[in-house]
Amino acid sequence: xxxxxxxxxxxxxxxxxxxxxxxxxxxxxxxxxxxxxxxxxxxxxxxxxxxxxxxxxxxxxxxxxxxxxxxxxxxxxxxxxxxxxxxxxxxxxxxxxxxxxxxxxxxxxxxxxxxxxxxxxxxxxxxxxxxxxxxxxxxxxxxxxxxxxxxxxxxxxxxxxxxxxxxxxxxxxxxxxxxxxxxxxxxxxxxxxxxxxxxxxxxxxxxxxxxxxxxxxxxxxxxxxxxxxxxxxxxxxxxxxxxxxxxxxxxxxxxxxxxxxxxxx
Numbered sequence: 001x002x003x004x005x006x007x008x009x010x011x012x013x014x015x016x017x018x019x020x021x022x023x024x025x026x027x028x029x030x031x032x033x034x035x036x037x038x039x040x041x042x043x044x045x046x047x048x049x050x051x052x053x054x055x056x057x058x059x060x061x062x063x064x065x066x067x068x069x070x071x072x073x074x075x076x077x078x079x080x081x082x083x084x085x086x087x088x089x090x091x092x093x094x095x096x097x098x099x100x101x102x103x104x105x106x107x108x109x110x111x112x113x114x115x116x117x118x119x120x121x122x123x124x125x126x127x128x129x130x131x132x133x134x135x136x137x138x139x140x141x142x143x144x145x146x147x148x149x150x151x152x153x154x155x156x157x158x159x160x161x162x163x164x165x166x167x168x169x170x171x172x173x174x175x176x177x178x179x180x181x182x183x184x185x186x187x188x189x190x191x192x193x194x195x196x197x198x199x200x201x202x203x204x205x206x207x208x209x210x211x212x213x214x215x216x217x218x219x220x221x222x223x224x225x226x227x228x229x230x231x232x233x234x235x236x237x238x239x240x241x242x243x244x245x246x247x248x249x250x251x252x253x254x255x256x257x258x259x260x261x262x263x264x265x
Contacts, residue, residue: 043087043174045072045167051082055098063163070167081115081122083166087174093119094166095151097126098159102136109144112151122151123169125162199224206252213241217249228253 045067052060067074072085081093093115097108108124116122128134137155146153154169156162202224203214220238221227227235227249235246 043072043085043170044075045170046075046077046079046084046086048079048082049076050078051096052076059098059159062160066163066167070171072167080118085167085170085174087170090121090174091119092121092123092170092173094122094170095124096162096166097124098162100126100128100133100137102133105136105140106144109140109146112146113144116151121173123154123166124151125154125156125166127157127159127162128155129157203227206249208245208248213239213245216240 047063064074077084082096083094085092085094095108095112095115108126112122112124126137128137134155137153141153154162154165156165196218199218200211200214203209203217204211216239217227217235221230221235230250232243232246232250235241235249236243239246241249
C-alpha cells in the first residue's frame with residue numbers, strides 16, 4: 001500500500017509511510033510483522049450509493065480495480081459524504097465533484113460546510129479540467145467565505161487523478177495516525193521505565209535492600225505508598241524477602257529514628 005500504482009508523481013502529498021524491511025526473509029521483530037500485515041490490508045473504502053449511480057460505469061470499474069490493486073475493500077453504503085475511508089484506525093471523508101457546473105456551485109459549498117461539522121477529516125476533491133472551471137472555483141471559494149483548510153479543497157484535472165489523490169490522502173492520514181499512536185506508546189513506555197528506575201532507586205536506598213528485592217516488592221505490592229503501609233507479615237507472605245529485610249522495610253517507613261539515621265543513602 002505504500003507504493004500506489006499510479007502513472008504520475010504527486011507533488012502535493014509529502015507524507016510517505018515507513019516501509020517494513022525484512023532481513024534474510026525473516027522479520028526483525030513482531031512489531032514489523034504486525035505493520036506488514038496492516039500494510040497488506042490497507043483499509044476499507046465506503047462509497048455513497050447515490051454518487052455511484054451518477055457516475056459512468058467505466059469510472060466505477062476503474063475505482064474498484066484501483067482499490068483492489070492497493071488492498072482496499074470497497075463497500076457501497078448510503079452515507080452523507082461521497083466516500084469514507086477507514087485507514088489505520090482513522091476515518092477520512094471525501095466529497096468528490098466529478099463535474100463542475102459553473103452555474104450551480106452553491107450546493108457544493110453548502111454541503112462542504114455541513115459535512116465539515118460532522119467529520120474531523122474532510123476533503124473536497126474537484127475535477128476542474130478547464131481554466132474557466134478553475135477560475136469559477138477560485139471566485140466561488142471566496143464568495144462563499146470558506147475557511148482555509150476547513151475543509152481542504154483538492155483541484156484535479158481529470159477524475160482518475162482525482163480518485164488516486166483521494167486514496168493517497170486517506171492512506172497518508174492513516175499512516176500519520178499510526179505514527180502518532182506509536183509515538184504515544186513509546187512515550188508511555190519511556191515514562192514507565194523512568195518510573196520503575198525511580199522506584200528502584202528509592203527502595204534500594206533502604207539499608208540491605210538490593211535490586212532483586214526492589215523488583216520483588218514492585219511486582220508483589222506495587223507503589224512505594226503501599227509498601228510503606230504493608231506489614232512485616234504481608235511482605236513475607238507475598239515476596240521472597242527474609243524476615244530481617246521485611247523488618248528493616250517496616251522500620252524504615254515507620255520509625256523516624258531509623259529513617260533519619262546517617263547510614264541511609
